[in-house]
Amino acid sequence: MEKEKIKALYFDKIAKLKEYNKAYYDQDNPIISDHKYDRLKIEILNLENKYKFLKSKLSPTKNIGYKSSSRFKKIKHKIPMLSLSNAFSENNIVDFLKKVKNFLKLNNDYKIEISTEPKIDGISASLNYINGQLKLGLSRGDGITGEDITLNLKTIRSIPARLKGSKFPENIEVRGEVYILKKDFTNISNKFANPRNAAGGSLRQKDSLETKKIPLQFMAYSFGFVKEKLFKTQSEYLKLLKNWGFKVSQYNNVFTDIKDMMKNYIELESKRSEIEYDVDGIVYKINDLNFQKRLGYVSNSPRWAIAHKFSSTKAISKILNIEIQIGRTGALTPVAKLKPVNVGGVIISNATLHNEDEIIRKDIREGDVVTIQRAGEVIPQVISVDINKRSAGSKKFIFPHKCPSCNSKVVKEFNSNTKKKDAVTRCPDPNYSCQDILKEKLKHFVSKEALNIEGLGKKVIDNFWNKKLIKYSYDIFNLDIDILKKFDGWGEKSIINLKNSINKSKKISLDRFIFSLGIRHIGHENAKVLAKHFLSIGQFFETCKKLNINNHNYLDELYSIDGIGISQIDSLKKFFSNKQNLIVISNLINLLDIKNYKLLTKKTPLSGKLIMFTGAFENKSRSELKFLSENLGAKIVSSISKKTNFLVVGSQKPTTKKINEAKRLNVKILYEKDWNKIIN
Numbered sequence: 001m002e003k004e005k006i007k008a009l010y011f012d013k014i015a016k017l018k019e020y021n022k023a024y025y026d027q028d029n030p031i032i033s034d035h036k037y038d039r040l041k042i043e044i045l046n047l048e049n050k051y052k053f054l055k056s057k058l059s060p061t062k063n064i065g066y067k068s069s070s071r072f073k074k075i076k077h078k079i080p081m082l083s084l085s086n087a088f089s090e091n092n093i094v095d096f097l098k099k100v101k102n103f104l105k106l107n108n109d110y111k112i113e114i115s116t117e118p119k120i121d122g123i124s125a126s127l128n129y130i131n132g133q134l135k136l137g138l139s140r141g142d143g144i145t146g147e148d149i150t151l152n153l154k155t156i157r158s159i160p161a162r163l164k165g166s167k168f169p170e171n172i173e174v175r176g177e178v179y180i181l182k183k184d185f186t187n188i189s190n191k192f193a194n195p196r197n198a199a200g201g202s203l204r205q206k207d208s209l210e211t212k213k214i215p216l217q218f219m220a221y222s223f224g225f226v227k228e229k230l231f232k233t234q235s236e237y238l239k240l241l242k243n244w245g246f247k248v249s250q251y252n253n254v255f256t257d258i259k260d261m262m263k264n265y266i267e268l269e270s271k272r273s274e275i276e277y278d279v280d281g282i283v284y285k286i287n288d289l290n291f292q293k294r295l296g297y298v299s300n301s302p303r304w305a306i307a308h309k310f311s312s313t314k315a316i317s318k319i320l321n322i323e324i325q326i327g328r329t330g331a332l333t334p335v336a337k338l339k340p341v342n343v344g345g346v347i348i349s350n351a352t353l354h355n356e357d358e359i360i361r362k363d364i365r366e367g368d369v370v371t372i373q374r375a376g377e378v379i380p381q382v383i384s385v386d387i388n389k390r391s392a393g394s395k396k397f398i399f400p401h402k403c404p405s406c407n408s409k410v411v412k413e414f415n416s417n418t419k420k421k422d423a424v425t426r427c428p429d430p431n432y433s434c435q436d437i438l439k440e441k442l443k444h445f446v447s448k449e450a451l452n453i454e455g456l457g458k459k460v461i462d463n464f465w466n467k468k469l470i471k472y473s474y475d476i477f478n479l480d481i482d483i484l485k486k487f488d489g490w491g492e493k494s495i496i497n498l499k500n501s502i503n504k505s506k507k508i509s510l511d512r513f514i515f516s517l518g519i520r521h522i523g524h525e526n527a528k529v530l531a532k533h534f535l536s537i538g539q540f541f542e543t544c545k546k547l548n549i550n551n552h553n554y555l556d557e558l559y560s561i562d563g564i565g566i567s568q569i570d571s572l573k574k575f576f577s578n579k580q581n582l583i584v585i586s587n588l589i590n591l592l593d594i595k596n597y598k599l600l601t602k603k604t605p606l607s608g609k610l611i612m613f614t615g616a617f618e619n620k621s622r623s624e625l626k627f628l629s630e631n632l633g634a635k636i637v638s639s640i641s642k643k644t645n646f647l648v649v650g651s652q653k654p655t656t657k658k659i660n661e662a663k664r665l666n667v668k669i670l671y672e673k674d675w676n677k678i679i680n
Contacts, residue, residue, distance in 0.1 A: 072147035113287035122179030173224030450516035607633035615650030
């Protein structure tokens with residue numbers, strides 16, 4: 001790899017790290033998972049180790065956190081609040097202990113004491129006590145300079161305003177973590193992504209009375225500056241903290257054997273969901289403070305401590321019960337309702353069990369302790385069961401033989417391609433009246449890629465359904481909006497916005513209308529293929545209505561369409577054989593302005609161009625802009641590359657990362673005004 005290319009790769013990663021640090025430390029709103037963040041840091045460190053000419057002030061070896069906010073007074077820490085090196089395996093811990101013993105010139109048989117403490121996933125803070133009285137409280141900031149958040153910290157009841165007893169140093173900085181109990185977070189989870197986000201946002205309130213409203217906690221575990229040490233080991237200091245009135249973790253331990261350390265690591269990770277606050281690993285510290293002093297520091301972390309991180313994509317939790325959810329195509333999906341657990345910064349309370357075969361294969365039962373994983377860091381799934389923790393009275397989960405919604409006998413369809421029955425169990429909905437299927441079709445109908453009716457999210461659809469305001473998609477356009485004034489959460493502005501959104505959605509392209517119907521096997525691309533073939537809703541509707549009269553002309557017409565196969569045709573036949581579906585479509589045709597599909601016959605400035613969008617736009621939704629662009633011959637892409645022709649940037653909340661990437665690759669950036677000139 002050429003030197004300039006190596007530098008470009010390196011500084012690109014440094015720029016990303018800076019962006020992520022700002023979001024995490026300054027805005028308390030992480031934009032990537034812990035796993036991806038840790039992986040990025042390792043990639044940077046590997047590059048620096050391999051290529052000695054790579055240097056940056058923003059390197060993770062030189063930089064901690066993010067610069068202090070201008071909202072609070074900046075104060076320099078008497079002793080820097082450094083970050084810890086991370087370990088991800090037993091080998092990493094072995095290497096850590098080997099380096100410690102080599103540095104101290106201890107033989108391999110020496111039993112060095114290691115203090116082990118849970119790594120709380122919260123916000124670091126430092127408390128300065130003079131003669132036992134709390135005088136100053138600082139955030140970590142960038143590790144060198146923190147923010148004066150004394151008034152906010154004083155609202156936390158577990159932080160003593162005055163130390164208990166009389167045996168404490170004249171001047172000491174007590175350091176620890178501000179966090180929120182899981183049970184307390186459930187009451188405010190609608191406002192914050194996770195407990196750490198809630199703790200960080202609360203500590204950074206300008207008004208301490210606002211901070212006081214959030215049930216923050218403080219766990220003490222370390223010290224900064226201290227005058228006249230009254231303790232010789234970390235474990236002794238932790239005991240003193242408890243005597244002085246601080247909370248300390250009940251899971252603190254001291255070990256001398258790595259096997260015991262690993263056993264403790266596994267046990268604590270298995271208890272992760274049971275612990276009343278979020279932990280994301282274990283911190284190992286050399287217990288002897290004299291050894292700590294001799295070991296000192298390297299770059300921005302101490303030689304005498306390391307953080308053994310738990311998996312950021314996996315966690316252990318307990319299945320409270322198993323529910324069956326029914327999708328718009330009738331698929332029965334078993335979902336494990338979990339004891340909430342933090343996985344990579346996301347609170348997980350549900351995990352898919354996929355299907356009946358998967359439950360049988362893994363022998364998953366209600367009450368089981370299970371390992372869950374975020375597949376692709378998106379969809380949580382159960383990957384294994386801890387049989388040893390299963391209760392004596394545990395019973396196998398029996399998959400329902402009838403649809404929980406309409407009581408129809410469920411089926412596993414025969415797949416003509418694989419010559420086997422499908423793994424997915426479905427409600428055949430023989431009378432086309434399964435309530436859960438109807439409700440899920442409504443959610444699909446209003447989704448972004450279909451009619452894109454803002455203000456009609458899944459929860460609102462559930463609410464309207466329960467109040468019997470809507471049943472079929474055409475009911476949305478006949479809805480008496482003013483009746484919403486009687487319901488909680490609906491003010492005049494939200495009612496007007498919903499009314500405008502419904503009216504706006506009435507103008508729709510043919511392909512998006514076909515997709516909105518929720519016909520099985522008819523996704524975005526197949527809907528476009530059908531729209532391109534039939535051109536108008538009239539032609540499409542009339543042809544599909546006649547599929548079931550065994551007229552081969554209509555079937556042959558569908559078979560001739562490139563991209564439409566047996567599965568799609570069978571789904572169309574089944575869908576249009578339902579009289580209620582015909583009524584729904586007839587009503588929608590009368591209520592909506594369904595635009596004919598226009599074939600592009602001439603070249604435009606966008607013909608063959610690769611385009612990506614970011615941010616929100618003033619006059620049109622992003623979905624509509626994508627549709628317009630495709631009509632002008634463009635191809636929409638989901639990620640930027642050197643081949644991308646334009647990045648179109650909306651005026652509201654564009655993604656900085658995408659803009660920076662476009663600049664780096666010399667992709668032309670078009671802002672909203674410039675873009676409007678082109679499409680007009």
